[in-house]
Amino acid sequence: MNTDLPHADHADHGDSSDTSDTSDRGDRGVIVALDFDNRGAAEALVERLGDACGFYKIGLELLTAAGPGLARDLVGRGYEVFLDLKLFEIPNSVAGAVRAAGALGASLVTVHAMGGTGIMSAAVEAAREFPRLRVLALTVVTSMTGSDLADIGVAADTEEQVLRLARLAVGAGCDGVIASPREVGALRGLLGPDRLIVTPGVVLEPEGPAGGHARPGTPRAAFAAGASHVVVGRSVARAADPVAALRRVRAAAG
Numbered sequence: 001m002n003t004d005l006p007h008a009d010h011a012d013h014g015d016s017s018d019t020s021d022t023s024d025r026g027d028r029g030v031i032v033a034l035d036f037d038n039r040g041a042a043e044a045l046v047e048r049l050g051d052a053c054g055f056y057k058i059g060l061e062l063l064t065a066a067g068p069g070l071a072r073d074l075v076g077r078g079y080e081v082f083l084d085l086k087l088f089e090i091p092n093s094v095a096g097a098v099r100a101a102g103a104l105g106a107s108l109v110t111v112h113a114m115g116g117t118g119i120m121s122a123a124v125e126a127a128r129e130f131p132r133l134r135v136l137a138l139t140v141v142t143s144m145t146g147s148d149l150a151d152i153g154v155a156a157d158t159e160e161q162v163l164r165l166a167r168l169a170v171g172a173g174c175d176g177v178i179a180s181p182r183e184v185g186a187l188r189g190l191l192g193p194d195r196l197i198v199t200p201g202v203v204l205e206p207e208g209p210a211g212g213h214a215r216p217g218t219p220r221a222a223f224a225a226g227a228s229h230v231v232v233g234r235s236v237a238r239a240a241d242p243v244a245a246l247r248r249v250r251a252a253a254g
Helices: 039-052 060-066 069-076 091-104 117-127 146-151 158-172 181-191 219-225 242-251
Strands: 030-033 055-058 080-087 108-112 134-138 176-178 196-199 229-232
Touching: 030 242, 039 060, 039 069, 039 242, 055 069, 060 069, 060 080, 069 080, 069 091, 080 091, 091 108, 091 117, 108 117, 117 134, 117 158, 134 158, 134 196, 146 158, 158 176, 158 181, 176 181, 181 196, 181 219, 219 229, 229 242
Parallel strands: 030 055, 030 229, 055 080, 080 108, 108 134, 134 176, 176 196, 196 229
Antiparallel strands: none
16 A cells, blocks of 8 residues: 655745656545545445555544544554645634644645635644644635635636635645646646645546536546646445546546
8 A cells, every 4th residue: 555645844845845756646646535424434435445545535524423533543554644624713723723633643634725824824833743744725615616706705716716825825835735626737837846736526537427516627637737636535435336436546647
């Protein structure tokens, strides 16, 4: 099981490890989302995938339903864990949550870029205590469209807003960003080869169900554009053969 995650140097985020070598990206770059409302269902998928998957995402639903124990147990079994917390609170509270994620052994944790520099900087500072933990800034939620942004007073289109928030995230020292597959190319051009770009909203077929994502894309397109990681959910979890589905995603890494 190869679950190595490219690590940025928390002392100098401008000198992070090069993630442009994609020789094993099919192993370390595919994250399976445990989007379930109970621990039993999540554990069943983990058992079914076995050594085929080394990286899992735990979001708010499963964390609320099952508590932090599953994350701790997965880390103890040698898996990487992405805690998708989407933190958007006062800086002290965000820092506390990041430290809690680090204590669980998580590899990735998310904070809302729209919270501003203070929140992101607090998350980055808290993560310094945990060498394996990387802070990702969520740019524009993948369910949002330009009209959704307009509703909250943002005149920019989605890509413009994603790039604006990515610049803010880099300035705050974040290790990377979360964005839809459609913004990956522009982000890689902006961020260079080293920052992490993690893309939810990935579907195996262009016409496949997007699961609530307004800006989906295929894993092949995401990796080709420069994504360091893709997050797959129902395309694997609801497949008749989850292992075969995961192999198809990995094959897209090239």
